[in-house]
Amino acid sequence: TPATNMLWGKDHGYTGGSSANATSTTYIAPQLNKLRFFKVSDGPENCYNVTNLPDGHYSVRMFFGLNEDILADREPLFDVSIEGTQVYSLKPGWSVNDGQSYVEASVFVSDTAATTCFHSTGHGDPSVMSIEILQLHPEAYYFGAQWGDTVILRTAKRVDCGGDQSM
Numbered sequence: 001t002p003a004t005n006m007l008w009g010k011d012h013g014y015t016g017g018s019s020a021n022a023t024s025t026t027y028i029a030p031q032l033n034k035l036r037f038f039k040v041s042d043g044p045e046n047c048y049n050v051t052n053l054p055d056g057h058y059s060v061r062m063f064f065g066l067n068e069d070i071l072a073d074r075e076p077l078f079d080v081s082i083e084g085t086q087v088y089s090l091k092p093g094w095s096v097n098d099g100q101s102y103v104e105a106s107v108f109v110s111d112t113a114a115t116t117c118f119h120s121t122g123h124g125d126p127s128v129m130s131i132e133i134l135q136l137h138p139e140a141y142y143f144g145a146q147w148g149d150t151v152i153l154r155t156a157k158r159v160d161c162g163g164d165q166s167m
Helices: none
Strands: 018-024 034-037 045-051 056-063 065-067 077-082 085-089 102-109 113-123 130-135
Touching: 034 065, 045 130, 056 113, 077 102, 085 102, 102 113
Parallel strands: none
Antiparallel strands: 018 034, 018 065, 045 113, 056 102, 056 130, 077 085, 077 113
16 A cells, blocks of 8 residues: 555455455555455354464454445444454444454464454454554563463554654
8 A cells, every 4th residue: 555555465365255345434444445244154253364474473453344335234243353362342333433443452373373253243244354464573562471472462442642643
């Protein structure tokens, strides 16, 4: 994307589901025009399994949008897990609230694969616009002896302190 100079790869081979035109719900996310959605008939759980990653801590961010073909009153509500741990549940109104249209967590990957899953709650089809998986410096977010490979940090809230540019 020109705004961030970030190279985006297609998700072919990482998961099933269907693609659709997207309606972006946030100014935070890169403005992408496609999303991947998972019909309830695809099963209650649909996962991305990104392989060939070196062991280490990673930042995993997911941005959500609405399927252009779905009516606004069918906003999908679903749970999100990263590395086997449920970290978020999308609540009603997420699509009109910038702070709720994405999720992010810091996790440790030890099996060369980062797994993110979407769990249907029976209300709409889970959908995702993008998934970012970025390796963190080993000492980033280090909290001492209690910090380890089993700790998952998730963003609870972002605060805008008035900076001129977002990072």
